[in-house]
Amino acid sequence: MDTKAVFTTLYSVCEENATFFSGGAKGSQGDAARRLVDVMNLIQEHTRSLEPVICGFASVYHHFDFDPHIPANGYRSLVKVVRCCILHIIQKGRYITANRRSIFFRATHNAGEMEAYCNALCQLRALLYLAQRMLHDNKHGNLFFQDESGLSESFVREYSTMHKGCFYGRCLGFQFTPAIRPCLQTIAIGLVAFGENYRRHQSGIGVAASSFFTSGKYAIDPELRGAEFERITQNLDVHFWKTFWNITETEVLSSLASMTSAQVKVNRALSVPPVPFDLPLAGNHRASVTIPPPSAHIGTAPIQMRLISYDLREGQDSETLLSLSRSEGGAISLSLGLKTKRIPSSPCLLIHFHGGGFVAQTSKSHEPYLKSWSQDLGVPILSVDYSLAPEAPFPRALEECFYAYCWALRNHHLLGWTGEKVCLVGDSAGGNLSVTTSMRAAAFGVRMPDGIVAVYPATLLTAYASPSRLLTLMDPLLPLSVLSRCLSAYTGRCVCTQVEKVSTLSLVRKDTALLFRDLRQGASNWIHSLLDSNRASPSPTTAGKAPLGHSREFPLGFEPLRTEQPAEMRMKSSPVVKDPFCSPLLAPDSMLKGLPPVHIVACALDPMLDDSVMFAKRLRSIDQPVTLCVVDDLPHGFLSLLQLSRETREAANICMERIRTVFTQVDTPPEPRKHRKLERTDRCVSASSGDTGPLIVCPMEEVELTAGKETRIVDGEVLVDVAAKNKTDADGIGP
Known part of the structure; x- marks a missing residue:
C-alpha cells in the first residue's frame, strides 16, 4: 500500500464513520457518538495537512542515508512513525465500522481510543513541521544542526x-x-x-x-x-532514574534472569588494584608506555570487572585470578566444580562496556545476552563495571575502561585468552566508550583492538537538534528530559x-x-x-x-x-561535550583514522539513530572500514529485552554475528551473511500489523527473503515474486 492509498483509505474510513454517527443512526450513543464525529473530522484535518509534508520528505530524505542500500535516517523514521499512527487509526476505524451496530459496541471506549491517536497525530504533525525547518536550515546531507x-x-x-x-x-x-x-x-x-x-x-x-x-x-x-x-x-532528577534502572540489579530479579539465561562455567566478579604498569608500544615493541590507574574526580580505586566464560579455560581458575575475585551477596561468584574440565585458552576475547546512560546499571543486568554470546561464540567475555555519574563524571568511566582494556592485554593468561584477537563491544553509553577507548589506545600508542561493535551508540553528547532526536517526544525509554539529565550528569553539569x-x-x-x-x-x-x-x-x-x-x-x-x-x-551545555573523547562524532579526522574496523548496529526508531548514521558517514569519508546495520521496529536498549520476543533475539544475533566478523575476518571486509526474513524498510505496512519479524536494513547482498520465494538480483535490486513485491511501498521509502 503506497502513501496515496494510505491517505485515501483513512479519509474513506473517517468520513464513513462520521456520517454514520452524525446521522443519528441506530446504535449511536449520545455524547460518545458526538465525540466520534468530532474526532473523525479532526483526524481528517490533521491528515490533509500532513499529506503534502510527508510527500515532500519522501522526495528528499534519501540524500541523508548512509548509502542507497541502507535507507535509514531520522527523517525516514519520523515519516514511518506517522504512517504507523495512521495505520493504527485505519485499523481502529475499520473495527468501529464492523462493530458499531452490535449491542456490545462500547462507543465511549472507542471514542477514547480514537481521541488518543488523534492527539498523537496532532503532536506528530508538530514534529514534522520542526523537521521541515531542520531540512531547510541544515547543510546538505547533515542530520545535526550544529x-x-x-x-x-x-x-x-x-x-x-x-x-x-x-x-x-x-x-x-x-x-x-x-x-x-x-x-x-x-x-x-x-x-x-x-x-x-x-x-x-x-x-x-x-x-x-x-x-x-x-x-x-x-x-x-x-x-x-x-x-x-x-x-x-x-x-x-537523575538519582530517581539511577534507582529505577538499577532495580534489575536486585538479587531477586537478577536471579530470575539468571535462571532463564545460558549456564556458564565461569561468572566471576573481579576487583583489580589500581597500580600503574607498562605496555609495549604497537609501533615499537622494544619501547613501552606506562598505563596510569584512573584518578579523575574520585581518586584511585580498584577497577571492577566481570569475567564470563561458557567453558573453563586455562588460567581462569589460577590463584592469581582467584585473589582478584570479589564477593557478591556474601559469596564469591564462581560456577566451578572440582571435576570441571579445563580447555585451552581461546584465541579471542570480547571486552564489553555496558549501557545505562553513564549513570546506572552494571554488567550484572547485562548478563543474559553476555552468557548467550559466550556460549555461541565460544570466547571469554570481560565486562567492565566502570564508575557511574554523577558521582564520577567524564572522564572517569573512560579512564577505567581504557585501564581495563590495557590490563586485559597484559594479563591475557589469566582470562583464558591467548592474546591474539580482541573485540570491543558496547551498547548505548557503552558504544560510546568502546569507540573512545580505542581512540585513547591510539593516543597512547598501544595495541588497538581488532574491531569495534557499537550497538545503538551515543556518539554526540551535545544538545544539537536532529530529526531522530525529535522521537524523544514519544519514546518511552529515552525521553529528552531524561536523556539530557543523564548527559549533564556524565559531563559534570548535574545540578x-x-x-x-x-x-x-x-x-x-x-x-x-x-x-x-x-x-x-x-x-x-x-x-x-x-x-x-x-x-x-x-x-x-x-x-x-x-x-x-x-x-x-x-x-x-x-x-x-x-x-x-x-x-x-537547560539549554547551555558544558564545553566538555565537544571533547572528542566525549563526543567522538566531533573528533578530527586524525583521531578517527587510527580506529580499527567499526561495526554499528542501530535502531530505526531510536532517538539516537542519527548518531549512528552520521558517525558511519564520518568514518567512510576518511576511508575507515565501517559497516552499518539498522534494525527496524525495536526500541533503544533491545539487548536488555533479549528474552522477550523473537524479534529481539534475532537482533541480538545480528550483534553477535558482527562480533564473529571481527574475530574471523580482521583485515578483509565481512563476507555477505544471510538473515532470516530480512527485507527492506519499506515494508512498514505489514510490519506494523505484526506480520513480519524485525526489518533489517543491510546491504542488499546480505539480504535473504522468506524461504521458498524465488529471488534474483538485477542491477543491485532484489526482485521477488509478485505477492512479495506487492507488499513493498511505492512511495520511495526504499532506496
Whole structure:
C-alpha cells in the first residue's frame, strides 16, 4: 500500500464513520457518538495537512542515508512513525465500522481510543513541521544542526512545553513491533507506580508494596498513566532514574534472569588494584608506555570487572585470578566444580562496556545476552563495571575502561585468552566508550583492538537538534528530559540535589514493626487509588493551547497540544561535550583514522539513530572500514529485552554475528551473511500489523527473503515474486 492509498483509505474510513454517527443512526450513543464525529473530522484535518509534508520528505530524505542500500535516517523514521499512527487509526476505524451496530459496541471506549491517536497525530504533525525547518536550515546531507542556539534551542523549548502524555497512555509503543508493547506497558506502569512512592520515607519493601498496590489504577486508566509518566519524566532528577534502572540489579530479579539465561562455567566478579604498569608500544615493541590507574574526580580505586566464560579455560581458575575475585551477596561468584574440565585458552576475547546512560546499571543486568554470546561464540567475555555519574563524571568511566582494556592485554593468561584477537563491544553509553577507548589506545600508542561493535551508540553528547532526536517526544525509554539529565550528569553539569535514594531491597532488614507499617500504608494507598481512579484525568484534547501564532515554528492556525507542567530544560551545555573523547562524532579526522574496523548496529526508531548514521558517514569519508546495520521496529536498549520476543533475539544475533566478523575476518571486509526474513524498510505496512519479524536494513547482498520465494538480483535490486513485491511501498521509502 503506497502513501496515496494510505491517505485515501483513512479519509474513506473517517468520513464513513462520521456520517454514520452524525446521522443519528441506530446504535449511536449520545455524547460518545458526538465525540466520534468530532474526532473523525479532526483526524481528517490533521491528515490533509500532513499529506503534502510527508510527500515532500519522501522526495528528499534519501540524500541523508548512509548509502542507497541502507535507507535509514531520522527523517525516514519520523515519516514511518506517522504512517504507523495512521495505520493504527485505519485499523481502529475499520473495527468501529464492523462493530458499531452490535449491542456490545462500547462507543465511549472507542471514542477514547480514537481521541488518543488523534492527539498523537496532532503532536506528530508538530514534529514534522520542526523537521521541515531542520531540512531547510541544515547543510546538505547533515542530520545535526550544529549550533546550540537557534534551531536547537527552539526544539528544546518546544519539547518542554508540548504535551507528551498521549504517547504514554493508550498509544504507548504503537510504533514498535507488537511483541514488545506489553513489556513497554509493564515498564511504564512500574515506573509511574515507583515514582509515586519514591520520595516517601519507607523501608525498601514498603516502596515495593506501595508500588504494587498503586499500580492497579495505572493499568486500568491509560490517561492517568500517561499524565503521571509525563510528570515523572519532566520533574524527577537523575538519582530517581539511577534507582529505577538499577532495580534489575536486585538479587531477586537478577536471579530470575539468571535462571532463564545460558549456564556458564565461569561468572566471576573481579576487583583489580589500581597500580600503574607498562605496555609495549604497537609501533615499537622494544619501547613501552606506562598505563596510569584512573584518578579523575574520585581518586584511585580498584577497577571492577566481570569475567564470563561458557567453558573453563586455562588460567581462569589460577590463584592469581582467584585473589582478584570479589564477593557478591556474601559469596564469591564462581560456577566451578572440582571435576570441571579445563580447555585451552581461546584465541579471542570480547571486552564489553555496558549501557545505562553513564549513570546506572552494571554488567550484572547485562548478563543474559553476555552468557548467550559466550556460549555461541565460544570466547571469554570481560565486562567492565566502570564508575557511574554523577558521582564520577567524564572522564572517569573512560579512564577505567581504557585501564581495563590495557590490563586485559597484559594479563591475557589469566582470562583464558591467548592474546591474539580482541573485540570491543558496547551498547548505548557503552558504544560510546568502546569507540573512545580505542581512540585513547591510539593516543597512547598501544595495541588497538581488532574491531569495534557499537550497538545503538551515543556518539554526540551535545544538545544539537536532529530529526531522530525529535522521537524523544514519544519514546518511552529515552525521553529528552531524561536523556539530557543523564548527559549533564556524565559531563559534570548535574545540578540536581542529592535526594535520599531508596532501593527496593536495601532496607529489607528493618524490624517487623516497620514492615507492617509499610504494608499498612501500601494497602491504604491502594484503597485511595481505587477511590481516585474515577477522577477525571486531564484530557489532552482540552489541554491548554497557546494562542494562535504563539510559536513561529508552526503554520498559522496550528498549534500542538501543550502540557500543564512544562519541563525544566537547560539549554547551555558544558564545553566538555565537544571533547572528542566525549563526543567522538566531533573528533578530527586524525583521531578517527587510527580506529580499527567499526561495526554499528542501530535502531530505526531510536532517538539516537542519527548518531549512528552520521558517525558511519564520518568514518567512510576518511576511508575507515565501517559497516552499518539498522534494525527496524525495536526500541533503544533491545539487548536488555533479549528474552522477550523473537524479534529481539534475532537482533541480538545480528550483534553477535558482527562480533564473529571481527574475530574471523580482521583485515578483509565481512563476507555477505544471510538473515532470516530480512527485507527492506519499506515494508512498514505489514510490519506494523505484526506480520513480519524485525526489518533489517543491510546491504542488499546480505539480504535473504522468506524461504521458498524465488529471488534474483538485477542491477543491485532484489526482485521477488509478485505477492512479495506487492507488499513493498511505492512511495520511495526504499532506496
